[in-house]
Amino acid sequence: MTVVTQLESTYEYIRDKLTGAAVAPGTKLSRRRLAEEIGVSPALVQQALGQLESEGLVERRPQSGTYVRELSADEYANLCDVRELIEPYAAGRAATRLTAKQLSQLERICERFRELAEKVTHIETVEGRHRFMPRLVREEQDFHGIILAAAANPLVMNLTSTLRLLAQVRSNVEAGAIQRQVMIAGEHESILEALQGRRAELASERMLLHIRGSRRPLAGDEDAPPERGRS
Template identity: 30%
Template structure:
């Protein structure tokens, strides 16, 4: 049984509605590679780590089962599903086809209020990168891209992209953070905000394409 005490998961003690929060944290741990394929994770152990009861953890895990991120192991717990290199290549290719043009289209629909939110999220991403907090990084990154693409109004596309992002694995994040390179990548979100503010939709589309390609190379631990 894997030791959940080594995972850098947040604590949600004394809160009532925790299912989605726990699911988001676990999803971040899976995507970042902190929770590893093939290892067993029990709901009680994770619940102790979170500082909550086992019920919202089990419910969150069942949500992740439906998303294909973990598999239940009878009377033992859950295992993170493995994703092949070919699958990761396919996910990246689909994202490259969908996200850059969607971001360019969304650029002209972003209100000043939403831009302020995106700038705040970009700041959170940079701060998390500087601190090496990978789960917080992935959470803020996910929210940034969800809100950016959502401005285009195609919510079906947003759901597809969210599903693809959840199936990704970014095993290279830890080494990038240790080498001090993750902040450089995080700053691309600040650049995106600057391009949105300047109304440069084509440049935003180009940057998004570069950003996604780097996810597959550097962030996934495959430099070339």
């Protein structure tokens, strides 16, 4: 494995921990512990953390260390506002531009997501349920990524990729995040149906409803965020 490949896999591993609810916002990250966990050098972990910092997922505090970025309620609301403006537009553009191959990929993603979402609701332990989150997050990222790519607007692609990651770091540790996955599966399928019909306005409307749904995590879920670790 080359150094570049090692860096990519290290970055992806840490990113998946952050977006998959394995680490709560505000948690201090230990380079040494992450290096041991991944099986790489602390220097490589530091490089990966630097990339995550540039994307806004982590923050360095002087004479303290690196922490998972903790969005305030206002910051999260602002982030959702921007997504509600951009992603429905992208879905509308994608409806008339998606290739047959891309539609097939979206269909497979929807199938995998629903299978995972339904499976996770039958797991009894909180730890067991949270182990599925990175896989669900990757499917979610791929679903939106294909739509954004089909929209054929690089600026939109660049703007939204980091916004979605930031949103998931917060929303996936909210109460109800696990329960909401089955609802998300249905929302994805609804968006796909509009895209398959080449109905741009409907695809845009359904994407807007999907983004708005992330503002309303379900109450009463026993899946509390993981405890903040110590380095």
